[in-house]
Amino acid sequence: MVIQLSNRQLELLELVKKHAPITGEQLAEYMGVSRPTLRSDLSLLVMLNLLDAKPKVGYFLGEAYRATDDTAARQRFDNIKVQEIQGVPVNIPEMLSVHDAVITLFTENANTLLVVNEQKKLAGIVTPKDLLKMTLGNAGAVSVPVSMVMTRYPNIVTLVPEESVSDAIRKMMLHQVDCLPVIVPGEGGPDISGWVSKSNIIRLMSDIATAAELGD
Known part of the structure; x- marks a missing residue:
């Protein structure tokens, strides 16, 4: 990823990639932490459009993740001033x-x-x-x-x-x-x-x- 995320945020992205759609409660259970512990991380990832969320459905990968997962798009993003x-x-x-x-x-x-x-x-x-x-x-x-x-x-x-x-x-x-x-x-x-x-x-x-x- 071009964006420098924390290890926990990267782990969240990998979990969502494997199990989407997945709820916040399920993510917390996978990571062995409480739901409030993940709230700020999930909010940031949604804000950056790396994750998307639907009520009563859960989290799934956002458009920005799919874009930065592509080598050409990633290079383009990193070169923008x-x-x-x-x-x-x-x-x-x-x-x-x-x-x-x-x-x-x-x-x-x-x-x-x-x-x-x-x-x-x-x-x-x-x-x-x-x-x-x-x-x-x-x-x-x-x-x-x-x-x-x-x-x-x-x-x-x-x-x-x-x-x-x-x-x-x-x-x-x-x-x-x-x-x-x-x-x-x-x-x-x-x-x-x-x-x-x-x-x-x-x-x-x-x-x-x-x-x-x-x-x-």
Whole structure:
């Protein structure tokens, strides 16, 4: 596999390959662990489209597994660069209020906001969890600027355009994040080139699986 999975995740894939469709309870029994122990691993594999699941049926191999199981498709996937799939991020100024940041999350249907300074350089990121921590039980928090709750650069995980999609997936898995800013070093701070989200990667995997089925 191109994606660097844990031994347990690889074992799950092999079990599903041999016994699909198979339930989570059956997988847990095969591996000698509890069902909750496997929940995060199964969720990740489904998110990456390596597994698929149907209620009351069980787990079976996803399109991405079939694609990466093919040598040509695997090489193609490993050679794709971040700049080829990156999307347009949702940027907000660092003095924007927490209240307005929450509104932006909903109106833009975003799960992460990139915060920029007056020079339009990356200053940090804000997630729904950051905003929730600030607003719970604190009525006055809505007027607080996002610069007070954001995770500041350089204490965030980033990508550069030339990194591979495989690198992006490994970083997401390692740091348990849903998206990563793509930056270009610049004078006075990094410029934002774009971002890569889980949805970008899932869409790519689906495209590769479709191309493999068509013999591309």
